[in-house]
Amino acid sequence: MIRLGIIGCGRISDLHAQAYLDHPEATIVAVADPDAGNLAMRGAAWGVPESARYQDHRDLLARPDVDAVEILVPHHLHVPITLDAMAAGKHVSLQKPMALSIDDALMMVKAGHEHGVTFKVFENFVFYPPVVRAKELVENGEIGDVLSIRIKSNAGWSPTAWEVPAAASAWRIDPEKCGGGPLVFDDGHHKFAIAWHFLGLADRVHAFIGSWMGVLDSPSVVSWRHPGGQVGSLEVVYSPELQLHTVQYAQDDRVEITGTKGVIWVTRGHGRMLDAPPVVLYRDGETRGFSDMPTGWETSFHRSGQHFVDALINGTAPSLTGEQGAEVLAFALAAQESSRTGTAVSPQADDLGAGETRHG
Ligand SMILES: NC(=O)c1ccc[n+]([C@@H]2O[C@H](COP(=O)([O-])OP(=O)(O)OC[C@H]3O[C@@H](n4cnc5c(N)ncnc54)[C@H](O)[C@@H]3O)[C@@H](O)[C@H]2O)c1
Structure with a gap:
């Protein structure tokens, strides 16, 4: 026990x-x-x-x-x-x-x-069942070699979202306590983890991080390149009047992974915007949807x-192990630094030794 x-x-x-x-x-x-x-x-x-x-x-x-x-x-x-x-x-x-x-x-x-x-x-x-299924499809070679990953995160409002206490929002908009903004650093950390899960740590990261009313780090776009030449991007947008279906945070995400012979979409995350199976695979001219998995965010x-x-x-x-967590942190911090400096940044995690176990 x-x-x-x-x-x-x-x-x-x-x-x-x-x-x-x-x-x-x-x-x-x-x-x-x-x-x-x-x-x-x-x-x-x-x-x-x-x-x-x-x-x-x-x-x-x-x-x-x-x-x-x-x-x-x-x-x-x-x-x-x-x-x-x-x-x-x-x-x-x-x-x-x-x-x-x-x-x-x-x-x-x-x-x-x-x-x-x-x-x-x-x-x-990385435990969210649709992400797990997408990883299995990639590992089964369904889309060939992965060439790119594209992640989109929408934040809005929802009448069914759970209540977030004011105290939980207050520390998130204080960079000294949060480390960055609520969307690109705090929540964005998960999106960098997804990209890392499929392709490992990027070697160059560029970010434009916007500001909504000086409170939210939106609209923002982060792009990156991996050592193998694959590319990725994360777009984060807060839309004050966008109503979302959710029982947790008023947010939803989608992931699109493109390979040499196919494309996989994870069509939901926190919430549900698209009326589509949680995982969709396109290859050989055909589209297949996968719905045989739990999709509640709490499952993750x-x-x-x-x-x-x-x-x-x-x-x-x-x-993740501590070493792996540090790699994802390096990814997230590189985006913050890039936006601050206006230059592309190489995540500094060379000596972490996480790579060998990353896909284990
Ligand atoms: N994985 C996810 O999707 C996800 C979602 C939300 C939050 N989080 C993470 O979970 C953590 C907590 O977030 P939250 O949304 O629950 O925040 P929260 O503000 O709602 O809760 C934090 C709690 O910590 C307590 N606390 C403060 N100082 C403490 C101390 N010294 N000892 C013990 N408790 C102390 C506060 O009183 C509060 O009850 C953060 O690291 C956040 O990034 C992750």
């Missing part, structure tokens, strides 16, 4: 907790959050007794019966809380982006190895969380 502590009981924690509550070999034994309201609400919902709810994460880490922690806090707190957890001998699953700089990311990777703990960077999008969290438990039980490497 893997005994988990959850540090940070905010908006996203519900989706994480469900993975552990549903895993037959996992249990949530303690929670921590300085916000007394979130602590009480989530602690009660997950069946954690009041005596195991802490406002200081160090009290949770002092418990010998916590094997692993899930860290779900604003980005500027990722590094200190992760280092505390590793020093306490806990395995760590840390939400993306793992840090705000590569140096900090590598410090955590090193600490994880020194303390002999498993370190997972939590990236749910469920699978990523359960994968962490399985990795701990089996002693296998998690996805």
